[in-house]
Amino acid sequence: PDPSRAGQSWRRGQAAQAPPRPVPREFGAGSHVDRLWLRAAALRPGCPLVCVSSADGGVGRSTLTVALGGVLALAVPVPVVAVDATHRAWGGLEHRVVRSSPATLWDAVLAGDTLGDASVVERLAQVGPTGLRVLVGESKWTAQRRPPTWSELFGVVGHLRDAYALALLDLPPADTASAWRALGWATVPMFVARASVESLQHTMRLLTQLRAVGLTEVVQESVLAVMATSHSTAREVRAVEQMARQSVGHLVRVPYDPVLARPDPVDLRSLSKLTRSALVEVAAAVIDRCPVDL
Template sequence: MSARGPGWTSDPVAEDRSGGDMVPPAPAVLLGRRALGRQPVATQPVVAPAAWALVPTPSHVLPPRAVPAELRGESSVDGLWLRAASLRPGGALVCVSSADGGVGRSTLVAALGSLLALACPQPLIAVDMTGRPWGGLAHRVRRRSPGTVWDAARHGGGLTDRGQVQRWTQLGPTGLEVLTGEPEMTSARRPPLYSEVAVLVAALRRLYPVVLVDLSPADQRSTWTALAWAAAPVLVARAGVDSLQHTMRLVARMRAVGLADVVERCVVVVMETSPSPPRQVRAAQIQAAQAVGDLVPVPYDGALARPEPVDVRSLRRVTRGALMRVAVAVLNRCPADPHLVATTQPETTGRDEGTS
């Protein structure tokens, strides 16, 4: 174990894989106890402050037939938008991992971020924390600057406003800001260490109401640590019996080492890879749903299968409805400001059309 601090190693690739008890310590550098309400907050009504105009619900993006049955009705969908408007910097840390690689983890981060960016009045950010010099979020946004997560991580805790961060972010079609992975491995540039990105994430949480983190697969101690301290830990599985079984083994392992509370908060998202998954996959999903807090299948969508920027508005209706369900599950786990009691009227500008 490195001297960098509890829970961190000096090399994200050379993590502890000994198979021993992996009870992750709480790294103060990532987020503090008081800053993060770790229990679901869905029971408390939330109203956006008068100083913030609500982003209008995009009915052309989420028409009634695209909204899951349990979310139909004006109050339910608008409730999601209100909760998004109530988020404040310091609370909503969403960490996305998986039991295996190649399951669509970065795709989900980009798609979920694309939807939440429509609802949140303030900008939100996604961070590539995988430590890989290839793939990941870089394929899911259009490049507007040469910056990467390496540039932001070098400044780490010295970041004090969003303008500094935006020098290095890429921009998604609906306004999601993204710090993509560093592709170079030279003496001048390299993928930052996990501990370096942890300091960066702590700084970003002070500036953004939602920070989505694309983590490595959960076979590393550092990934377990991040999942344990996320307001909304998310595990992504491929719609196959083997991937679902591996995910359930991971869930069982987490319970065995004392992380049952993380499992209860966990959202499992199953990415379907064909229009008609086999019957045995459906059966495995039903069984898996009994072991976690929420399980949401995301149907196959050709737009998600291509390594291109993700715009939730261009997805199939059924896909948009599934992502809405994921967003509800995630935001219900994120602490909102309980003291916001002023009312407001939705603004009539074209924010729901997204940004370019």
């Protein structure tokens, strides 16, 4: 089934609309921040789906997913969920959130239709410092446990969209038809690249391929997060970045931050002011692409 059409019965009579939450002092003030918090409080029921992918591995995709989800969990009054959809038994979201239970995405597969009850998901999800719910990937390959198939994954996502206001999927690199299909279903397709000439060129080749298979709208509506790997950015990188900016819907460079560079759980309060500002811009670009009822 098309997961973009799932979850339309989400909290009927209990829409995500609520008075906007106060903006934490770490995020400052101003029209940019206020607009994000206002629109986040007015999300239309139906649980927009944010799919995060890349042209390469090792670009900081899982890091960006958790950091972005952390900001959105602060701004959206109703809980937000992130799902490890990488189909790997290592890495992913597992290392970016503090584990409070051994539960994984495989347990969500086994839970089946009961996932429509948010209390069931709450028992399976890890919870980040800002309230982001995270279903981490399955790290054990046994006769009883394994990473889910694409069909099982989207069955889980369909049920989650009945219980949550917004869902983020940490996808694998977009080098398979299944990953492309997920990006086509997304309310907000996102890509992550390193701030290097090679990574940005690979991303632009991926965007060209997506257009060639009829996914032009995915490219035009996409948000591209460029993860800096040092405090300075070479002129050649900025030139390629400018070319990429003309291809996607919105591009944000996330500055180098030693906290994000470490393979540890992400706490937004420990990030620099510039990094938090960039993440707010990414979150605003995401919410601007989600249906709202202001």
